[in-house]
Amino acid sequence: xxxxxxxxxxxxxxxxxxxxxxxxxxxxxxxxxxxxxxxxxxxxxxxxxxxxxxxxxxxxxxxxxxxxxxxxxxxxxxxxxxxxxxxxxxxxxxxxxxxxxxxxxxxxxxxxxxxxxxxxxxxxxxxxxxxxxxxxxxxxxxxxxxxxxxxxxxxxxxxxxxxxxxxxxxxxxxxxxxxxxxxxxxxxxxxxxxxxxxxxxxxxxxxxxxxxxxxxxxxxxxxxxxxxxxxxxxxxxxxxxxxxxxxxxxxxxxxxxxxxxxxxxxxxxxxxxxxxxxxxxxxxxxxxxxxxxx
Numbered sequence: 001x002x003x004x005x006x007x008x009x010x011x012x013x014x015x016x017x018x019x020x021x022x023x024x025x026x027x028x029x030x031x032x033x034x035x036x037x038x039x040x041x042x043x044x045x046x047x048x049x050x051x052x053x054x055x056x057x058x059x060x061x062x063x064x065x066x067x068x069x070x071x072x073x074x075x076x077x078x079x080x081x082x083x084x085x086x087x088x089x090x091x092x093x094x095x096x097x098x099x100x101x102x103x104x105x106x107x108x109x110x111x112x113x114x115x116x117x118x119x120x121x122x123x124x125x126x127x128x129x130x131x132x133x134x135x136x137x138x139x140x141x142x143x144x145x146x147x148x149x150x151x152x153x154x155x156x157x158x159x160x161x162x163x164x165x166x167x168x169x170x171x172x173x174x175x176x177x178x179x180x181x182x183x184x185x186x187x188x189x190x191x192x193x194x195x196x197x198x199x200x201x202x203x204x205x206x207x208x209x210x211x212x213x214x215x216x217x218x219x220x221x222x223x224x225x226x227x228x229x230x231x232x233x234x235x236x237x238x239x240x241x242x243x244x245x246x247x248x249x250x251x252x253x254x255x256x257x258x259x260x261x262x263x264x265x266x267x268x269x270x271x272x273x274x275x276x277x278x279x280x281x282x283x284x285x286x287x288x289x290x291x292x293x294x
Contacts, residue, residue: 002029002263003253003290006069006234008270009033009048013056016048019268020057023064026286030065031057032099032265037075038107041273051084058092065095069189069234069265070171072103073125075112079154082136085166086156094161099189099232100133101171102126123176124148130170130180137165169232173212178219187230187263188216191237198239205238206255213260232263236275242266243277249285250292257293 005028007019023031035050054066066088071081089096102122103109109116117125128146135142136151137160144151160166167186172178173193181188193200193208200208213231220228233256235242242252243266253264266285269277 001253001257001290001293003286004028004030004032004065004232004263004265005286006032006034006265006267007057008039008042008267008275009050009053010042010046010270011048012046013048013053016053017056017060020060023268023286024061026283028064028286029263030067030097030265031061032067032069032097033057035068035071035076035099036106036108037111040106043107051088054088054096055091058088058095063095065097066092067097067169068099069169069232070099070101072101072108073122073129073148074103074108076129078129078133078136078149079151082133082154082156085137086158086160089160089162089166094166096162097167097169097187099169099171100126100130101189102177123174127176127180130168130184134165134168134184169230173215175215175219178215179223181216181229182219182223182225185229187232188228189232189234191234194237196239197237200239202238202240205240206259209233209256209261210259230262231260232265233261234265236267243269243281243285246281246284246289249281250289253289254293 005023020031033050033053038047050068057066085098105116125148128148132144132149136154136156140157142151142154168184169187169189170181170185171189172181173190190212192205196205240252242249267275269279269282
């Protein structure tokens, strides 16, 4: 059982560095950030880049893992991303995990002046993006001509500190994404069923997650995978309110760890936002919750 956090890149580093250091001091397994150009209600406020933020976080921490939840092809290219990831893995001393998914129709989808992709095109792009990125992080030189992405003798020496490459945490709920997670993911990520967020019940969400886990298991079996990836639940997008109190979180975490999840991720509180929460409750969850569950 692992407990991790997400620190949104909304703070100038003079303030943000203390939040990342506190996350490590509180004992979180990992601290992630969103890899967006802007996001939902935070669009009109401060929002910093994921790669520079994580680079700074790598220098400000010692042992906590770092990563994205999640990076997407919306404004990334696998060749340039691979170079940044190898650099991040090196700077962090092999503590980096890439959360990766298809992205959505948010601000990232049109920020480069393009029309937003359809769900099918996002899935098509991710299906090409992930295998090419895998090659770029494991081979010294890659040439590839694809439908969406190409590489011409792209060199990535010396490669990742983590071998054969840094781990992928693939965010997916559909069959194609599940197959990508089965084939390329060291972990799988879900936020639950988005249709249940506003009108569903915690019980319905629990059953939807059970169904997703069953689909993941089937995809792994069909891929001939020996064992399944780690299973990460990013909270904040289900009908549950796990940060409402310490007891609420322990109950939530206990049920979902028992369901098969290996890592639960909670958002660091941000006042006056959808991630507002009591700091004292958050800190107590970080330091005491896992002990209650063992």
